[in-house]
Amino acid sequence: MTAILMEVAQVLLVAFLAPLFAGLLRALRAILQNRRPAGCWQNYRDLYRLFHKESLQAEGTSWLFRFAPYGIFAAFCLAAGIIPILATGLPLAPAADVIALVGLFALARVFQVLAAMDTGTPFATLGAHREMLIAGLAEPALLATLFTASLLSQSTSLSVIVAHLEQLRFALHPSMVFAATAFFMVLLAENARIPVDNPATHLELTMIHEAMLLEYSGRHLALMEWGAQIKLVLYVAIGIALFLPWGIAPAGQLTALPLTLTALLLKFAAAALALASVETLLAKLRLFRAPEFMATAFLLGVIGLLSFFMLGA
Amino acid sequence: MSILLVLICAAIGIPLLALWGDGRRGAVMFIGINALVLLAILALALRVLWNGPFTTGDGQFMVDDLSIVLVLVAGVVGLGTAFFSRSYMAREIVHWSLSRRRVRLYHAMFQTFLTTMLLALLTNNMGILWVAMEGATLSTVLLVSLFHTAEGLEAAWKYFILCGVGLAMALFGTILLYFAAQKVLGHDANALLWTHLKTVRHQLQPQVMAIAFIFMLVGYGTKIGLSPLNNWLPDAHASGPSSVSAALSGLLLNVALYAVLRVKVLVDGALDPDFSGRLLMGFGVLSLLVAAFSILRQRDVKRLFAYSSIEHMGLATFAFGIGTPLASFAGLLHMISHSLTKSAVFFSVGQAVQSIGSREIQRIRGLLELSPFLGWAVMLAVLFILGMPPSGIFLSEFLIVTSTLQVQPWLTPFLLLGLGVTFAGIFPRLQGMVFGPAPAGVDAPPVSGIVPVFVQLSLVVVLGVFVPWTLIQWMQHAARLLHG
């Protein structure tokens, strides 16, 4: 019973704190760049405003266009239930292993890309193409990273992996160093951050993610944006689970929750700071350099696998 | 003590030449120091003759039958080069208007090079051997680019990078050797001493030793000029002063091969001797053939003889690869005679190039008419390097071919092909260079620079006709040492 409660708590926590995390990240970036931030709560205000607006359907689009925002949002919420964030061994955890998780992300992406192509406008199609270009390289890199972790714990279930990694004193094995680097690069690319994409601009020459959302409005847009914020939190959560798993609670132990929550908040704050500084320090890559970036991530993932076999750790 | 005397004599020359090594006194001092070194080497040789091989300095330095022979050659070639350098550099300094500082640099670096070569031959520590080889590379880089020409800089850069990388591989091999030695000798400062390693060589882990040997063969092989790692060699020989070319061919290549031989002895204990033998034979034949066919295409006389060095080193490597005592004996004899002859070739050809003012073979004509002394020097030196009968090279090549016939008869045609092509590549050009009318407006070179050519060539004849008894003894012992 407590396990089910924790499961629900985790999904709600992720869903409702995701805009806060994104807002915090934006505020930190603004501070680092000597601008005045809009405040951490701006994303909530934006979402609230969008939900109260009329949502228009672009001319000539099919049901796919309307359905996609719900599909995407649902996929990310489901993923939020699978990833061990608050505790390991949650009831939904056996439902999917890391491969299924990557599939879930892919499903959301397919919805997004199809919906963008459905509008038939040049910008959205352009964005869709670019998204697939990045994703085609990012997905194998993500898989390679996750496989390194699963080799270490001899299981592809994320919950088992995290439980295993938490017991090891030195969770940063050589192979995990490579995996962590690769994962960080994938995180940047998948969530449309600098250096691959810039979430803050609508420059047609460079935009990827924003181009796909151009035709959306009202609650559809709100769901899409919210979904993207959840996705970012999920990626950070996976990163934390794999590379900094200390302090996570076993399933059903309510007593461990305060510690877990504190640790989690600290880790997320640190992640936000790290992301903000990376985004401030790096310059955006030209689009045709992006595959290079992803190829590097993939190769690092492969080296992670290799050094596991070589070093046995 | 006498080992240290040799090294101290050589090393003291470096600061002396760096401070006062310019002008006339620099050249004379250079000769004096190397004469002193040769005397110390002769004393050392006498001691080895009476007492046999020994070590000093807590076992850090060692001389045995293999090294004493090469040390003697190094002494002779060092003095010969110093002699040649005096008259040769006097004209080069005027031609390139080298500053006094640059001349001091030349002498000091040259002496550093000679010292590191002696250190490499006399040390007992495989790590120090590496350090000395690297020191030799570093000291010759600036010699190759002495004239600051675009070509010289390119050659020096190539030399530095290729040999640097090669030696990095050799260092990796040395680390692996220590890694293997640790298991037997323990974590000990003496675990890299060759004499210690030799006593326990049968206990070294074969897998580690195999990889270590490959790395060292590739690493030191780069310096020997083994194909396909020989790219730096023709450039460095062609672009530097001829005295440097002579020292590179006469000393550096030999010492690099010596390093490989030391490792081979250790590896043959841990593994089947066939392992190292096959590798050496393969690299040897490949270098011989590649060099022979490259010779056909050369238009630059110094590059021509640089390739001939690769060919001869390939042949010597091949001989050590065969591994029978007779073949090893022949390989050693080949190393010595090649050293003496090839430096003589570069002395005489260097003089000719300097007088004519071009390295192109087509423009070098009528040397006999220009100066009979120089003409004869070029002719004899080149005939000797081609293996004409009274020279030691003829004897060693003959022995190598016969032992190949005994052990690996199917390789003999390749050897003969390589030697034949080399002959066909060099001999016709020699005729063109020596005979015919001399080009107009060229002064005859001074005679004094040619003297070491004849001295060294007469030593080669001695090696070919009547090898002194002590030398035979040493070489036989060394061959037995290499045989295991």
Place this chain on the structure above:
Amino acid sequence: MTIAAQGLTWGIPLLRLLAALLLLLAFAMLAQRRLLTLIHLLAWQGVVLAAGTALVALLTGQAELWFSATLTLALKAILIPMVLHRLLRRLQVRGDVEAVLNIPVTLLAGIALVIFAFSLAAPISALTGTVTRGMVGIALAAVLLAFLMMITRHKAISQVVGFLAIDNGLFFAATSATLGMPMVVELGVALDALIGFVILGIFFFQMRETFDSMDLRHLERIREE
């Protein structure tokens, strides 16, 4: 030389971590186009190397390794990168490095080299105990990657960086795989590295004087006829 039992539980994983960092930095260099960043990466490699040496010194209690670690830190992490940095400014080399191959292909070749190095070192690792397992492979991989970087670059400075990175890999092999070479040898190797660096400095200025550029493509005049 043995490692105390309590050192095994935390020291060896830490050493492995450093090894991985070394390799990671080698890869980063391979993928890097900018000269300035390249030099920074080299400096970081020096830091990792010094940390590795210090760790081995701590674990085995060899006093001379502390000396070696300090020397490494001073030379490879501070002095040499600083000099390279100044050289870069004084010679006014433009910032970009061009690679001969494009970066993904270079990285793929790098992966192939890593696999080669690991498989070559596999029999050695199989022989050794848990202590130095895999170190030889990683060090060899780092050496080969630096070697690859040298081959694929045109600029003299990036070749030198590659050269120094090779050196770093070798030093790492010496300290972590064999737990420290004999002192004489290590001193000699360090001396050679230093002299080599000085000679390179002289050489750069000669090159600058003769070609007015640091691009090695000027150095392609000698060709086989």
